[in-house]
Amino acid sequence: MTEFAIEDVHAALLAALAPLLERAGISPSEVDSSFDMFGSGVVDSLELVDLFAKVEQSLGAELSFEDLDFDRLVDLGSSVAEIARILS
Secondary structure (H helix, E strand, O other): OOOOOHHHHHHHHHHHHHHHHHHOOOOHHHOOOOOOOOOOOOOOHHHHHHHHHHHHHHHOOOOOOOOOOHHHOOOHHHHHHHHHHHHO
């Protein structure tokens, strides 16, 4: 299995998130690892599936939703770490 650098996962997730951020009037450059994707209202459960599909496409990897710990998807940083964990 290919290992992905945290920076690559972060870039892929932020790129997938960018249209949702812009729709909410938030510049992607204003977002840091503590950004609460759900609490901010930028992402809901249906958009999460689409985000992960875009991350998969960007990285050329398949994410196993069965392996995801959804309780760890608290903010951007922890979401990146969780995606990296299941890809390793």
